[in-house]
Amino acid sequence: MSTINNPGLSVLQEIEPLLPTNTANIKDRIVSSIYQQAESVSAQVVRSKNSQYTGLEARLDNILTSRWLGFPIMLLLLTLILWITITGANYPSQLLATGLFWLEEQLTALFLAVNAPVWLSGLLIQGMYRSLAWVVSVMLPPMAIFFPLFTLLEDLGYLPRVAFNMDKLFRRAGAHGKQCLTMCMGFGCNAAGVISCRIIDSPRERLIAILTNTFSICNGRFPTLIALSTIFMGTLVSQAYSSVLATLAVVAIIMTGIATTLLVSSLLSRTLFRGMPSFFVLELPPFRRPQLGQILIRSLLDRTLFVLWRAVVIAAPAGALTWILANSFVGGTSVFALIVGWLNPLGQLMGMDGIILIAFLLGLPANEIVLPILIMGYISAGSMLELDSLNALRILLLDHGWTWITALCVMLFSLLHFPCGTTLYTIFKETRSARWTLLSALLPLLLGIVVTLLINQGAQIIMR
Amino acid sequence: MPHTLSLADIPIGASVRIAEILTPGNNRRRLLDLGLVPGARVEIIRRSPSGNPTAYLIKGAVIALRNENAAQIMVDTN
Amino acid sequence: MAINTTLLSESTENSPDKQNNFVIALAGNPNVGKSTVFNRLTGLKQHTGNWPGKTVIKAEGTFSHRNRHYTLVDLPGTYSLHTSSSDEEVARDFICFSRPDITLVVCDATCLERNLNLVLQILEITDRVLVCVNLLDEAERKGIHVDIAMLARQLGIPAVGTAARSGRGLESLKNVLDDMLAGKIAIRPRQLVYDPELERSINKIEKRLAPYLPAWINSRWVALRVLERDFSILEHISNHKNNDFPRQVLKEEVALCLP
Ligand SMILES: Nc1nc2c(ncn2[C@@H]2O[C@H](COP(=O)(O)OP(=O)(O)O)[C@@H](O)[C@H]2O)c(=O)[nH]1
Ligand SMILES: [Mg+2]
Numbered sequence A: 001m002s003t004i005n006n007p008g009l010s011v012l013q014e015i016e017p018l019l020p021t022n023t024a025n026i027k028d029r030i031v032s033s034i035y036q037q038a039e040s041v042s043a044q045v046v047r048s049k050n051s052q053y054t055g056l057e058a059r060l061d062n063i064l065t066s067r068w069l070g071f072p073i074m075l076l077l078l079t080l081i082l083w084i085t086i087t088g089a090n091y092p093s094q095l096l097a098t099g100l101f102w103l104e105e106q107l108t109a110l111f112l113a114v115n116a117p118v119w120l121s122g123l124l125i126q127g128m129y130r131s132l133a134w135v136v137s138v139m140l141p142p143m144a145i146f147f148p149l150f151t152l153l154e155d156l157g158y159l160p161r162v163a164f165n166m167d168k169l170f171r172r173a174g175a176h177g178k179q180c181l182t183m184c185m186g187f188g189c190n191a192a193g194v195i196s197c198r199i200i201d202s203p204r205e206r207l208i209a210i211l212t213n214t215f216s217i218c219n220g221r222f223p224t225l226i227a228l229s230t231i232f233m234g235t236l237v238s239q240a241y242s243s244v245l246a247t248l249a250v251v252a253i254i255m256t257g258i259a260t261t262l263l264v265s266s267l268l269s270r271t272l273f274r275g276m277p278s279f280f281v282l283e284l285p286p287f288r289r290p291q292l293g294q295i296l297i298r299s300l301l302d303r304t305l306f307v308l309w310r311a312v313v314i315a316a317p318a319g320a321l322t323w324i325l326a327n328s329f330v331g332g333t334s335v336f337a338l339i340v341g342w343l344n345p346l347g348q349l350m351g352m353d354g355i356i357l358i359a360f361l362l363g364l365p366a367n368e369i370v371l372p373i374l375i376m377g378y379i380s381a382g383s384m385l386e387l388d389s390l391n392a393l394r395i396l397l398l399d400h401g402w403t404w405i406t407a408l409c410v411m412l413f414s415l416l417h418f419p420c421g422t423t424l425y426t427i428f429k430e431t432r433s434a435r436w437t438l439l440s441a442l443l444p445l446l447l448g449i450v451v452t453l454l455i456n457q458g459a460q461i462i463m464r
Numbered sequence B: 001m002p003h004t005l006s007l008a009d010i011p012i013g014a015s016v017r018i019a020e021i022l023t024p025g026n027n028r029r030r031l032l033d034l035g036l037v038p039g040a041r042v043e044i045i046r047r048s049p050s051g052n053p054t055a056y057l058i059k060g061a062v063i064a065l066r067n068e069n070a071a072q073i074m075v076d077t078n
Numbered sequence C: 001m002a003i004n005t006t007l008l009s010e011s012t013e014n015s016p017d018k019q020n021n022f023v024i025a026l027a028g029n030p031n032v033g034k035s036t037v038f039n040r041l042t043g044l045k046q047h048t049g050n051w052p053g054k055t056v057i058k059a060e061g062t063f064s065h066r067n068r069h070y071t072l073v074d075l076p077g078t079y080s081l082h083t084s085s086s087d088e089e090v091a092r093d094f095i096c097f098s099r100p101d102i103t104l105v106v107c108d109a110t111c112l113e114r115n116l117n118l119v120l121q122i123l124e125i126t127d128r129v130l131v132c133v134n135l136l137d138e139a140e141r142k143g144i145h146v147d148i149a150m151l152a153r154q155l156g157i158p159a160v161g162t163a164a165r166s167g168r169g170l171e172s173l174k175n176v177l178d179d180m181l182a183g184k185i186a187i188r189p190r191q192l193v194y195d196p197e198l199e200r201s202i203n204k205i206e207k208r209l210a211p212y213l214p215a216w217i218n219s220r221w222v223a224l225r226v227l228e229r230d231f232s233i234l235e236h237i238s239n240h241k242n243n244d245f246p247r248q249v250l251k252e253e254v255a256l257c258l259p
Helices: A007-018 A023-045 A055-064 A070-113 A118-156 A159-172 A179-188 A190-199 A203-215 A222-232 A239-270 A292-327 A335-349 A354-362 A367-379 A390-399 A404-415 A421-431 A434-463 B025-033 C006-013 C034-042 C086-098 C109-125 C136-141 C148-155 C170-181 C196-212 C219-227 C232-239 C247-257
Strands: A046-048 A281-283 B015-021 B041-047 B054-058 B061-065 B073-076 C021-028 C059-065 C068-074 C102-108 C129-134 C144-146 C159-161
Touching: A023 A046, A023 B025, A023 C109, A023 C148, A023 C196, A023 C219, A055 A070, A055 B041, A070 A118, A070 A159, A070 A222, A070 A239, A118 A179, A118 A222, A118 A292, A118 A367, A159 A179, A159 A239, A159 A281, A179 A190, A179 A203, A179 A239, A190 A203, A190 A421, A190 C086, A203 A239, A203 A421, A203 A434, A222 A239, A222 A367, A222 A390, A222 A404, A239 A404, A239 A434, A292 A335, A292 A354, A292 A367, A292 C034, A335 A354, A335 A434, A354 A367, A354 A404, A367 A390, A404 A434, A421 A434, B015 B025, C021 C034, C021 C086, C021 C109, C021 C170, C034 C059, C034 C068, C034 C102, C034 C129, C034 C170, C059 C170, C068 C170, C086 C109, C086 C232, C102 C109, C102 C170, C109 C129, C109 C136, C109 C144, C109 C148, C109 C219, C129 C148, C129 C170, C136 C144, C148 C159, C159 C170, C196 C219, C219 C232
Parallel strands: C021 C068, C021 C102, C102 C129, C129 C159
Antiparallel strands: A046 C144, A281 B061, B015 B041, B015 B073, B041 B054, B054 B061, C059 C068
C-alpha cells in the first residue's frame, strides 16, 4: 500500500490520522468477497473428479526435491548441460572460424585490389572484422546450445524446484528465495539477470540480488573459461577424458560463484542492507511437456540473437579501439605497450600480467572480447590473430609464461571482476543510482584482486 | 476461542482450513491474493530437502512458504 | 518501477488508421500459458526480449485477422491487481491507463477458481474483457470439465476454451475478438458485490469522487482503492497525461469521505 508523501496531498495528510486504522479488516473483507464470488462462479462451471496434485506430478517432485537426491540432481543437470555445451560447440566453432577467416582473406584481397590505405584496412579488417569474427565463432555455438537447454529446464518447470531446494541457504544469507532464479538467469546473461530481479518485491533483497548477479558466470565468460580449462586442466588427463575434466573445472568455478553469491549476500544483509528476510512466496507450477519447436525458436530469437547482436555491436568498436591503441606510437612504443607496462607490476602480484589486465579493462564493454584482446596483446602483431586450434593458443600462452596458476587466476578474475558495460548500464537503469552501480563494480573487483593476490602468493610460497 | 495451531505445525499430508491470518501489511494482502482466505482448504504437501520452505496445495496450485511466514497463518484442523 | 504506458497509448491514439488497429492486453496468473497464446497468435512478429521465461518485461507482437490489425501485449503474470509488487503494478497500470481495446485474460482450466479471482478484479476496471480458458487438454487429462458457455453466462462476458500449445481454439478466439470489436456481442459484466457496510462506503466515496474523475476511468473501482487507502491510484490519475481535473480538489474530496 502506498503512503501519502506528495506535498500536493497535504489535506489528506492532515486527515489521515483521524481515519480508522484497521484497513487490514477492510482489505480482508474485500478479498474474501472476491474469492467467495469466484468460488460460486467456479462451482457452477467446473466439474472435477479428483484431487489436483497427484500421480506423476507428485512422484517427480518426490525425486527432484528429495532429501538425498535433490542436490545431486541439480549438480548433475548443471554438469550435463555444460558438458553438452562444451563438447557440442567444438566442431561448429571451428567451422565458423574457418569460414569467417576465409572471408577475411577475401576482404583483405579486395582492399588490396582497390588500393585502400593500409591504416583503413588495418582498422576495418584487423581491428573490427577480426574481433567480430572471434566473437561470432567463439560465442555463437555455445549459446545456440546452452540457451535452448536452459529454456528447456525452464519450460519443464524445473527452476522453481531449484529455488525450493536452495531457499534455506538464501534465507540464511538474508536473501530472497527467488534470488536463486535470478542467478539462473544470470548464467545466460547478467544484464538479463539484473532485470529479472524485478520478481523480487522487497527492495532490500532485490538490491542484494542485483549487486551479486555478476557472480553468476554469464555466457560471455563461458567461452574464456571453457577454453582455458580445456587447455590447462583438460590436458592433465588423456584425450578421452579431457572434456569431462574441463567441464568439471568450469563447474567448480560456477560453484565458487554460487558460494560467493551467498557469502556476499550474507555480508551485505548484515552490513549495508540490514533487515529481516522478507516474505517469500514461490509457486511450484505443474510439470508440463515442453514445446520443443517453440523453445528452439524463442531461445534462438530472444536470447541467442539478442546477446549475439549486443556482442557484435560492442565488439566492433572495441576491436577498432584496440587496433588504434596498438598502432599509435609514443616515442617508439605503442600506447598499448605503454599501458601494459604500467599494469604489469599489479598483474604480476595477482598471478597474471599487464596484458591480461588490459584485456579485462578493454573487455569492459563485453566479456566475450577479453580472450581475443589477450591473444592480440601476446602476438603484438597489432591485431587479433587467427588461431585455428586451441593447441595454437596453448603454445602461445605457454610461451608467455603461463602456468596452471596463471590460468586459475585468470579464471577466478573472470568470475570476480566488474560486470560488463551492458550489465552496469542495466544496474543503473534498475536502481537509478550511480552509487549502487559503482558499488556493483567495485565490490567484485576488490574481491577479485584480493582472491587472486592470495592465491598467487600462496602458490608461490608452496612452490618454493 | 483463539486458534492455537498454525500452518507451520501441521504434518505433511494433512488438510486444514484457514482460520485467521496474523501477517500484517502488504504481505497479508499477498497471502489473501494467493487464496489463503479464511475458510479456504489447504493441504500440506512437502518440505524442501532442508526442511524449509514447505509446499502447500492452495486452491489447485502448489505454493511454497517459508516456515516463519506459515507460522503466522492460524488454522482449524477439522 | 518505470512503467512504459506511453508507448502504446501513443501508437493507438496518434496512428492515422486507428480505426483498424487494436491493442489487446494479455493478462493472467503466472503459468497459465499467456506467452504460449502470445507466441501462437503473433508467430515471429514480436519484439523486445521476453527474457526470463516467466515474463518480466512486457512483450509486444502483432497479428492480423479478418482485416483488423492487432497489437498484442503480454503482461507479467499476477494473482491479483493490488500492486503489492511491481509486476502487478505494471499489469494494473497497463489495463487501467493504457486502456487496451480488449483485455484478454488467460485462465488455467485446471484451477479456474483462483484464476477467476483475477478475472473479477479486472472486470472492476474494464468491461471489455475476453476470458480464454486455456490448458483444456490438461484439464481433460485430470478429469476436470469446464462449462465454457456457462462461464460466459455467469461472468456476462465472452469466454473461449483453448489448448494453446496445440493451437486448439485459437481460431475461435480470434473470431470472438473480431466479433467483440464489431459490437456483435452483448456484454453485461458481472459486478463484484461486497458486504452492505462496504457497499455504503464505496457508494459514498464514489459519489464524491465521480465529478472529478475522467470519464474513462471506472469510478467505483477508484473508490474501492481509496477505501483500501491505496492513494497512489489518485496520483496515477492526476499524473496521467489526458487527465483534466484539478488534483488538489480531488484529494480534498477524497479525504472528506473516507470512512
Ligand atoms: N498441455 C498444455 N500446456 C500448455 C498449454 N499452454 C501452455 N502450456 C504450457 O504451460 C507452460 C507455461 O506456459 P507459458 O506460456 O510460459 O505461461 P505464462 O507464464 O502464462 O506465460 C509451458 O510449459 C507451456 O508449454 C496448453 O494449452 N496445454
Ligand atoms: Mg509468460
